[in-house]
Amino acid sequence: xxxILGTLFVGLIVGLIARALKPGDDNMGWLMTxxxxxxxxxxxxxxxxxxxxxxxxxxxxxxxxxIGAIVVLFLYNLVRSKTSR
Numbered sequence: 280x281x282x283i284l285g286t287l288f289v290g291l292i293v294g295l296i297a298r299a300l301k302p303g304d305d306n307m308g309w310l311m312t313x314x315x316x317x318x319x320x321x322x323x324x325x326x327x328x329x330x331x332x333x334x335x336x337x338x339x340x341x342x343x344x345x346i347g348a349i350v351v352l353f354l355y356n357l358v359r360s361k362t363s364r
Contacts, residue, residue: 289344290317297348315355319348
């Protein structure tokens with residue numbers, strides 16, 4: 280339970296950092312930024328456990344979470360640009 284709460288907390292902060300670091304203009308609100316940061320943090324946590332970087336039940340580090348959030352933001356922009364055409 281605490282690992283999920285830790286991932287959520289890290290995701291809140293990471294979403295804001297990733298949006299500031301990612302180049303380009305992202306027209307999305309604060310809530311969507313935070314949700315994408317949380318998804319990126321979960322992605323980094325589960326990918327890190329799957330690759331053996333983290334033990335089972337631990338959260339990803341800050342840098343891995345930021346990278347995961349940037350990947351999710353990039354994928355979000357790809358999907359959004361294809362659906363808006």
